[in-house]
Amino acid sequence: MASNRLAQFREFGKKIVAVGRNYKSLADQRGDPVPPYPLVFLKPTTTYISEGDIIRFPPGCTDLHHEVELGIVVGKKGYQIPEEKAKEYIGGYFVALDMTARDLQLEAKKNGHPWTLSKGWDTSTPAGEFIEKDKITNPQNLQIWLKVNGEMRQNGNTADMIFSISYLISFISKYMTLEEGDVILTGTPSGVGGLKGGDVIEAGIGDVSKIKFSVDSS
Numbered sequence: 001m002a003s004n005r006l007a008q009f010r011e012f013g014k015k016i017v018a019v020g021r022n023y024k025s026l027a028d029q030r031g032d033p034v035p036p037y038p039l040v041f042l043k044p045t046t047t048y049i050s051e052g053d054i055i056r057f058p059p060g061c062t063d064l065h066h067e068v069e070l071g072i073v074v075g076k077k078g079y080q081i082p083e084e085k086a087k088e089y090i091g092g093y094f095v096a097l098d099m100t101a102r103d104l105q106l107e108a109k110k111n112g113h114p115w116t117l118s119k120g121w122d123t124s125t126p127a128g129e130f131i132e133k134d135k136i137t138n139p140q141n142l143q144i145w146l147k148v149n150g151e152m153r154q155n156g157n158t159a160d161m162i163f164s165i166s167y168l169i170s171f172i173s174k175y176m177t178l179e180e181g182d183v184i185l186t187g188t189p190s191g192v193g194g195l196k197g198g199d200v201i202e203a204g205i206g207d208v209s210k211i212k213f214s215v216d217s218s
Contacts, residue, residue: 006091006181007130009073010050013181016043016125017172018069018098022187023160029190038163038171041116043098043185047125049213055201056216058121061101064195064215067188068146068154068203070139071096072165073130074182081173086166089178093136095128095204095211097146098185102194125185126201128211135208139165144189146203154203156189 005012020039021032049055057064075091098119105118136142139158146154163171168184178184195201198217204210 003092003130003132006073006075009130009181009183010045010048010127013045013073013183014179016045016047016183016185017176017178018043018119018185019163019168019187022162022168023156023189024162025156025160025190029192034162038168040172041119043120043125046122047120049123049126051128051211051213053123053126053213054216055099055126055213056121056123057197058101058104058117058124061104063101063103065100065102065192066146066148066153066195066201067098067100067192068144069096069098069185069188070142070144070158070205071127072169072184072186074178074180074184075133077177077179078173079177081170081178083166083170086169089169090133090139090165091180092133093131093139093205095209096183096185097126097201097203097211097213098188099124099126100192126211126213128209131205131209136205142208143206144204146191146201148193148195148199148201153193154189154191156191158186160189161187
């Protein structure tokens, strides 16, 4: 019954905790230093969309980027969770896109401003179906991929994460309580890039689960 409830995480989860620059390959692609600790930001749950919904450009954005991520659905409430017990708090997984208005983000960073709007507009978190925890035996060795109009853009492996899933759960829970249905987006591999109206995105975790979304062309 718990997994049936968790499958509705979009409806009752209270927060999306996202992690930036958590793949070595992406840091190398951008020439960024490896961060000494996880770079954490929040997205509102109103950003979720499901297959069949359309990804929209936010106001003022002309440089929309794709980022495929392994999403973790929190299975039970926890605070200051020890890293060695973190796996007990995983309720399941899903394929996620952390859409990014790159031009808005870069402008905000340049001015030292928060970049919530570049990550948190409605439709910026396309989410796949809930994956039962026992369907994935080792979440730290999963192919994670994304195609745009049939062309492979991102093709990485969760083994490339700088901070492991267990470490992320423990680290985040030192600062904020994680609750059932909350989500952690664990970062994206290299290959992130721009999109245009009408593009079709396909993404997945190996052959376990995949998603398909279109970008608004109006």
